[in-house]
Amino acid sequence: MKGKKRDNFEIYLGDCLPTLEKFPSNSIDLIITSPPYADRRIKTYGGTKPEEYVDWFLPIGEQLLRVLKPTGTFILNIKEKAENGERHTYVLELILALRKIGWLWTEEFIWHKKNSYPGKWPNRFRDSWERLLQFNKDRKFNMYQEAVMVPVGDWSKNRLRNLSDTDKIRDNAKNGSGFGKNISNWVARDKVYPNNVLHLATECNNKNHSAAFPEALPEWFINL
Ligand SMILES: C[S@@+](CC[C@H](N)C(=O)[O-])C[C@H]1O[C@@H](n2cnc3c(N)ncnc32)[C@H](O)[C@@H]1O
Incomplete structure (x- = not known):
């Protein structure tokens, strides 16, 4: 295995x-x-038939499970296409198969491709998101949530100016969902935690590759 040393990282090229x-x-x-x-x-870099995908991926999934630290995280970016008027189920089957070999399916982030343009398909709309499946070996894993906080947003300026009595206590949703919030928690905060939807444009510049990540996508998970 030959690694190219550049500063403090090495790149390994290979299967x-x-x-x-x-x-x-x-x-x-x-x-x-x-x-x-x-x-x-x-045509560009090959692929596996949906029916054979789980069998193709599982040996890789086993190696990933072996090399990951118990505190580590595995993020799998993938999306099933529609065929014959139906979404394929191979990604769902892959999640179940990965769980069977020992992975925990801990979270699913959505990558919303915010620059996708409108289009017309017979029985669906433009596909504008992909899955970022999170798997872990252990329920306790490293996660630095403060590193990905986002600005609270302009809504807070007006909303938090005059707080009612209800705003100062946990106010449970009227629809009985069990959700509730204490609006006063946001006072004097300029940053808040993000949600699990990442709004990122696709890579539009020519990178000599037909499916290059936007750099911000791995960067976000590296920070987290
Ligand atoms: C969907 S693209 C992902 C590109 C990635 N988003 C990026 O920005 O570099 C899939 C890539 O996996 C590579 N690939 C396919 N089979 C592989 C294998 N067995 N080992 C390593 N890479 C493989 C392909 O050449 C292709 O570049």
Whole structure:
């Protein structure tokens, strides 16, 4: 395994399966990958049929499980396409199969592609989001939530100026959902935690690759 040393990182180029096999167990903090989606870009970098996808991915999933630290996180960017008027189910099947080999499916983030343009399809609308599936080995994993806080937003200026008595206590939703909020919690805060929807534009510049991530996508998870 040859790594190219540049400053404080190394890049390994190769098929991920034999490359991963050379890494020690429990040695990686974060895995972010966007494998070829089934049948999407056969002409540029190949792909696997949806029916064969789980069998293709599982040996890789086993290696990822082995190399990840118990405190680490694995993020899988993937999205199933629609075929014959139906969404394929291979991603759902993959989630179940990964759980069977020991992964915990801890979270699902949505990557909202905020620059996607309108279009017309016979029985659906423009597909503008992808899955970012989060898997962990353990329920207790490293997560630095403060590192991804976002500005509270202009709404707070007017809303928090004059607080009613109800705003100062936990006000339970009238619809009985069990959700509630104490509006006064936001006073004097300029940053708040984000939600699990990432609004990021797709990479539009030519990167000599037909499916390059926007850099902000792995960057967000690296910070977190
Ligand atoms: C959907 S693209 C992901 C690109 C990624 N979002 C980025 O910005 O670099 C899938 C990539 O996986 C690569 N690939 C396919 N099979 C692989 C394998 N067995 N090991 C390593 N990479 C593989 C393909 O060449 C392609 O570049």
